[in-house]
Amino acid sequence: MKDKYGIIDIGSNTMRLVIYKRDKSGRLKEIENVKSVARLRNFLNHDEYLTENGVHKLITTLSSFRAITDFHRLTEVKCVATATIRQAANREVIQELVQKETGYSMRILSEYEEAYYGYLAVVNTTPFTEGITIDIGGGSTEITYFKDKELVEYHSFPFGALSLKKQFVNSELPSQNEKEEMKLFINSQFQLLPWLREKKLPIIGIGGSARNMVQIDQAMKNYPLAGLHLYEMPPEDIQLLGLYINSLSFDKLQKLEGLSKDRAELMLPALMVFDELVSITKASSFVLSRKGLREGIFFEGMKNPATKGTNVLTDSIDELAKDFEMNMENVKHVTGILICIVDELNRLKVLSVNVHERKELKRAANVFHLGEYIDAESSSQHTFYLLANRTIDGLMHKERLKLALMASFKNKTVFKQYANPFRNWFTEDELRALRLYGAMLKFCYSLNATKRNVVEKVEVTLEEKGLLFHIQSSRPADAEEYQAERQKKHLEKLIKYPIHLRFY
CATH class of the missing domain: 1.10.3210.10 (Hypothetical protein af1432)
Incomplete structure (x- = not known):
């Protein structure tokens, strides 16, 4: 239907189908949001090939999404893949299989595109004219710096919450030594970008890890207002949240209000990334943007990208x-x-x-x-x-x-x-x-x-x-x-x- 738009986001941890419908004003409103915790990152072997089981998981999930998009009679569905598919040595074969088995033309985003679309969503849906964005995925972390609403710097790190867990943690939760090793690694990666140091700007978080952190914070504070978009946390509250989550057993962490059960084992690695970034940039605050990569793709296609004059x-x-x-x-x-x-x-x-x-x-x-x-x-x-x-x-x-x-x-x-x-x-x-x-x-x-x-x-x-x-x-x-x-x-x-x- 002309007033409906669909997008499939194939991430390293989750796959998601979102269908939007236009309001009277032209605003895009979510009418379907279907998530599958596919964890494709776990099917990437040592030779960087997505295994047969991983490809099967991808195809069956996309086939289930196909039934939903057919029901809504969507004539065009954007299907994009990020880090795990991008890093897979057999990505071209996967693309062909997806087209053949599901009819979707899967577009593999480059590191730049993944970072750019997150930035584009932020400058079109928040009041910030200067800031740093971060999107922690399962297999990569995208960071951008923008000024006067223009993209100045970007970087895609080849680690995410799921890959950090796989690389450093042998159990459900990290030991003290594993946390120290992970912290040193994250810090060393951020030190590679001199443009991050002491920027003293807001950090704008995008994606599931940032959303879950904010949901936990709101639940702990009995926050009286609805909505997550543009929720603001002082930097010290991220440290306090980390200390609290560190004190919980895995069973209690899974039951923590605001945290998706399937993200329980990924929350600590993600929090450590946020905390390190806030520390190295001397951030003024941490702000959540509910609008990210998916919205950024639509902004590119449906309206002019943000300019200095955009209000x-x-x-x-x-x-x-x-x-x-x-x-x-x-x-x-x-x-x-x-x-x-x-x-x-x-x-x-x-x-x-x-x-x-x-x-x-x-x-x-x-x-x-x-x-x-x-x-x-x-x-x-x-x-x-x-x-x-x-x-x-x-x-x-x-x-x-x-x-x-x-x-x-x-x-x-x-x-x-x-x-x-x-x-x-x-x-x-x-x-x-x-x-x-x-x-x-x-x-x-x-x-x-x-x-x-x-x-x-x-x-x-x-x-x-x-x-x-x-x-x-x-x-x-x-x-x-x-x-x-x-x-x-x-x-x-x-x-x-x-x-x-x-x-x-």
Whole structure:
């Protein structure tokens, strides 16, 4: 089907089929995600040939994927293979067999392509313009350095979580000596890249090992927000997590919340790689990107690769507005009223809204009460839940929560109810500012209650009796006046000035 896209990712540890469908906005949404722990790396013999059993495992898994892609009537499925197939001496024979037995044209990615697609996904779905990416696979580890959203350096190491386990660990979990040997090896490999040293940048992790590490961290912290994309960990938390996992028996590790059972024996090698990279780069933080190689391949084929002018967040907010059928003409009009009032209150020194806060306000105006799409009566609740729990490319978790609190504003009581589980995320001043901005948004939307865009201009003067809003409209605005009179109380309490409205 034209609106569905499939990709098969043949990794060294897992094979995965993902099917995407386009939303109204053009955003790709996963509708199927089928994983098979094939561990093809274990079938690569000493002569670097994929054994007969390994080829059989590959073909039978792909045949099972074929049944799913046929069911979805996909006319084209991208099928890509990474390190194990790339390193196999019999890769050409494997390619021919895959084509003959399954009908899939298997593309073997080069080291550069594997690194490039990870980078491409990161710069198109995160707010970072400079950073280091790492994708630990089963048989290789790809690292890139990008600046101004442009790829500057890349390297593919011929080791991954599964190959490290095979090379250094004789049991389910490494002994102390095995851990020390593995640590020395990983460090020596990273030392080969002088461009990694003391970069003091965020490390952006891609792939299953990074995802599992973050899931464990969230579970241990009882993290109150949904979503993994753009979850941030301070470097010291990776060390703490390593110490905790080192203390567990293999049986307990398999039952650890957040960790896939099939990755239990690979978690420690992966953690050691992350920890060494953070140490050598003096990383400012570790951030997870849920978007990686598969998304990177689609970005290459469906949109222009990221440039310096690409605005990931603007695109994401536009997608939200389209998906929830926001009337953009009305949104633009209300945003104009909002900025007009902000400028007036700044001029009078009633408020001091800076450039960054103006951007946040405009962003929230674009999605204010988008929950009306689901139910008008409970739009506030739906708005908060949707914005707080939906992945928004370009927004870190705290910023996403701020957007949700502003765009869902109804009143003080409801605001406190939403904010309560996250009180330790904000200072009292920050919470007060978010409540003020939410109240401003609600007031401005009341000035367009009938959605006719009748209010043309707002001027504010400071009188003896308080603030006087001079509201000029092109047509009678009785409904707008009624709603604005009702909503101004929320603003009055926060700016500590009586507000008087004069419509003309």
